[in-house]
Amino acid sequence: MTDSALRPGAGIRIASLPNLRDLGGWPTAGGGRVRRGLLYRSTDLGKLSDADMPAVAALGLRAVYDLRTEAERTAEPDRVPAGADHIVLDVLADVPGAGPAQLLAFLSDPGAAAAELGGGRGVAIMERGYRDTAGLGSALRAYRRLFSDLAHERNRPALFHCTTGKDRTGWASAALLMLLGVSDDDVMAEYLLTNEQLLPALQPVFDRFTSAGGDPELLRSVLGVQPGYLDAALDEMRTRNGTIAGYFSDGLGLDAEVQTALRDAFIDRS
Secondary structure: OOHHHHOOOOEOOOOOOOOOEEOOOOEEOOOOEEOOOOEEEEOOOOOOOOOOHHHHHOOOOOEEEEOOOHHHHHHOOOOOOOOOEEEEOOOOOOOOOOOHHHHHHHHHOHHHHHHHHOOOHHHHHHHHHHHHHHHOHHHHHHHHHHHHHHOOHHHOOEEEEOOOOOOHHHHHHHHHHHHOOEOHHHHHHHHHOHHHHOHHHHHHHHHHHHHOOOOHHHHHHHHOOOHHHHHHHHHHHHHHHOOHHHHHHHHOOOOHHHHHHHHHHHEEOO
């Protein structure tokens, strides 16, 4: 394994599954590190090719957690490797018509994109969505099940994803890393890796939009990530629950025993 592959957050290069990375490797408070090989994040598995399936199967997944809406799942069903359970956790179930499909509809219409996303409106939409992700009832139910499951060895290794693997997936990653004692700076660094590991795969989308007369920066606001998006979710979480431990206990209903089980499972203190 190369030195670059050992860096926390290093992308796992599978052409039909961009934005795939191990959540392990990040240093935790007290001198530990998040264990590798237990938890992965990615885009949806709908476009996973036959040629790339063996590489995903080699991860040894026992569970794939799908955070998407029903409409997203219907449009692009996951291709799950043999031996892995497919578990649906619809984070945005309480917001009819929500999800990336609502924003991605603008990709073929630069005029509509400018009207709906221009002047900072796209950023505002994303920030509101992140607040929902941290506080919406369906989101709390979905993340409760996700983290409750991950506390049990029978469900690991696991992979979780939404459509582009950056928003609903990004909050799940940030919340767990914070609970494990990863620093705020490293949590943000892990979150922002999406701009390096996803956007290059979407270059054809940007090219078509630009050729049709669209402003690529409008797309970047909804297809990439920004510190302010995660900050919005963090602000919502802290307003509601105070701390990440409060989010897990009061928001998600996961008691100290479950939180301890997660730390014991995912922190390598050796």
